[in-house]
Amino acid sequence: MTVSRVAGSTLIVLLYGFLLIPLVAVVAASLTAGDFMRLPPEGLSLRWFARFFQRGDLVEGLLLSLQIALVTTLVTGVVALMAALASQSLSRRLAVWFQIGMTLPLLIPELLTAIGLLFFLYKIGLGKTVLGLQIGHIVMAFPYCYVSIAAALRQIDPALDDASGSLGASGWQTFRRVTLPLAMPGLVMGAVFAFITSFDLYTVSLLLKPIGGNTLPLALFDFLTYEFSPTAAAAATMSVLLAFVGVAVIQKLVGLQRAF
Amino acid sequence: MQRLPRLALGLPAVLLLLVFLVLPYAEMITMSFRASQPGAMYGLGFTADHYRKVMTEGLYLDALARSLLNAAFITTACLIVSYPIAWHMSRARGRKALLLYACVASPLMIGVLIRNFGWMIVVNVDGPFNRALLAMGVIDKPMRLLFTQGLVALALVHVFTPFMVLPINNALRNINPAVLEASESLGVSRFATFWKVIFPLSFPGMQPGLILVFVLATAAYVTPALLGGQMVSLMPTLVVQTLIGTFDWPLGAALAVMMATAAMVVVILFSLATHRLMERVRA
Numbered sequence: 242m243t244v245s246r247v248a249g250s251t252l253i254v255l256l257y258g259f260l261l262i263p264l265v266a267v268v269a270a271s272l273t274a275g276d277f278m279r280l281p282p283e284g285l286s287l288r289w290f291a292r293f294f295q296r297g298d299l300v301e302g303l304l305l306s307l308q309i310a311l312v313t314t315l316v317t318g319v320v321a322l323m324a325a326l327a328s329q330s331l332s333r334r335l336a337v338w339f340q341i342g343m344t345l346p347l348l349i350p351e352l353l354t355a356i357g358l359l360f361f362l363y364k365i366g367l368g369k370t371v372l373g374l375q376i377g378h379i380v381m382a383f384p385y386c387y388v389s390i391a392a393a394l395r396q397i398d399p400a401l402d403d404a405s406g407s408l409g410a411s412g413w414q415t416f417r418r419v420t421l422p423l424a425m426p427g428l429v430m431g432a433v434f435a436f437i438t439s440f441d442l443y444t445v446s447l448l449l450k451p452i453g454g455n456t457l458p459l460a461l462f463d464f465l466t467y468e469f470s471p472t473a474a475a476a477a478t479m480s481v482l483l484a485f486v487g488v489a490v491i492q493k494l495v496g497l498q499r500a501f
Numbered sequence: 502m503q504r505l506p507r508l509a510l511g512l513p514a515v516l517l518l519l520v521f522l523v524l525p526y527a528e529m530i531t532m533s534f535r536a537s538q539p540g541a542m543y544g545l546g547f548t549a550d551h552y553r554k555v556m557t558e559g560l561y562l563d564a565l566a567r568s569l570l571n572a573a574f575i576t577t578a579c580l581i582v583s584y585p586i587a588w589h590m591s592r593a594r595g596r597k598a599l600l601l602y603a604c605v606a607s608p609l610m611i612g613v614l615i616r617n618f619g620w621m622i623v624v625n626v627d628g629p630f631n632r633a634l635l636a637m638g639v640i641d642k643p644m645r646l647l648f649t650q651g652l653v654a655l656a657l658v659h660v661f662t663p664f665m666v667l668p669i670n671n672a673l674r675n676i677n678p679a680v681l682e683a684s685e686s687l688g689v690s691r692f693a694t695f696w697k698v699i700f701p702l703s704f705p706g707m708q709p710g711l712i713l714v715f716v717l718a719t720a721a722y723v724t725p726a727l728l729g730g731q732m733v734s735l736m737p738t739l740v741v742q743t744l745i746g747t748f749d750w751p752l753g754a755a756l757a758v759m760m761a762t763a764a765m766v767v768v769i770l771f772s773l774a775t776h777r778l779m780e781r782v783r784a
Contacts, residue, residue, distance in 0.1 A: 263619025
């Protein structure tokens with residue numbers, strides 16, 4: 242009995258460890274003071290981050306990634322909020338179907354969406370442009386944003402809407418003073434997820450990348466094919482850092498307890 | 502509130518997905534019937550030659566079969582890894598549940614490329630994994646794990662595990678505790694309770710997880726490309742090479758459509774096969 246208990250607990254710890262190992266490895270490798278990608282790191286330093294910022298190709302990638310992620314967040318945030326508001330006036334059955342439609346980019350493989358967009362953007366004259374790449378990111382990030390916001394809106398008691406209306410508030414006032422503040426947690430989470438999704442997107446970016454433009458994941462992949470140095474780990478840690486910032490933002494503005 | 506103006510708010514989203522998701526898919530299917538032309542992305546006129554080629558040439562059929570088998574293996578491995586985690590998570594409450602949830606969901610916040618790269622660091626020739634095994638005396642010289650199929654499988658299982666854990670965890674949480682108490686008070690062993698009661702009742706969570714992971718694994722590109730090197734040709738790698746290596750868009754489109762169709766057929770067969778089980782659980 243106790244033996245199987247211990248075996249069970251060990252298995253569980255190993256499985257959770259399995260999930261976290263690669264993340265820990267990336268961060269630890271980037272902090273090394275040594276000259277090679279080694280774990281555990283040989284002393285701690287930030288020198289590989291300094292090296293990262295000296296590499297023009299990687300920094301350009303970082304800037305393009307940040308720019309595209311920012312626009313993606315703004316556009317998906319507004320469009321997804323509007324769609325989620327619209328879904329509230331659908332019957333429950335229809336709302337389920339609407340949600341499936343809105344999350345399609347998540348349910349079908351990224352590679353297929355990327356291929357379709359490659360052909361379609363070329364056809365309408367947006368092939369190999371930053372705008373085309375931007376559109377691809379918006380499509381891919383949209384479902385995350387929609388799901389978060391729709392979930393937050395579902396939590397709102399519809400009676401509040403009616404109460405606001407019967408007290409003489411206009412539709413806009415109700416939205417601004419009642420719905421929006423209550424939907425804020427979902428909006429913040431949706432925005433964080435959209436930003437992170439866009440920042441980390443690889444396949445779509447590979448097929449749609451503009452001439453001469455690389456996002457950070459693309460630049461990192463290229464870098465890795467000829468150099469296996471802690472600079473790459475520093476570049477990868479940017480993404481881990483971003484996830485931490487994202488979680489911190491959610492924690493600060495929403496509270497993790499409520500978010501999950 | 503007025504229904505119509507409110508519904509109109511959904512218009513931009515519907516347009517976005519219609520124009521930049523549905524139309525591109527239509528374009529992909531059209532493209533797969535266009536003629537190829539060396540030196541250009543595609544030529545004039547339409548033809549079904551690409552499908553004939555894909556369905557008769559060993560290279561493509563092999564890659565397709567290998568991709569599907571590979572995905573089936575990954576999906577099974579994912580289920581085996583995910584179930585204990587989901588089970589453990591479903592029993593936790595409060596802060597502990599939140600912490601476990603964060604453990605499972607945090608890999609989702611980090612890009613696939615980064616997570617694959619993490620494995621590269623771990624299994625590198627002088628990486629911690631090899632050195633630990635050397636120190637324990639399990640091996641006498643470091644193993645070359647990079648660019649092997651085993652590593653690709655490991656990394657893919659890692660990427661997809663959260664997609665499997667979360668729905669199973671939901672299903673397990675939804676099981677009425679009274680059912681378990683009834684089973685135990687009837688003197689059924691814990692093992693039998695698990696196989697006869699819990700496992701079937703958690704199937705509504707397993708089914709969507711299995712389908713999603715299978716579809717995503719069939720079309721996964723980044724992981725085999727980064728960790729598999731150029732050794733084995735899987736369908737996604739072949740498609741991307743055709744599209745941005747040789748610029749034969751119609752052939753690449755036909756390959757992609759074939760891959761999607763094959764995955765869909767497997768999913769439909771699986772859904773039909775498990776239909777009765779789902780009905781029984783619902784009843």
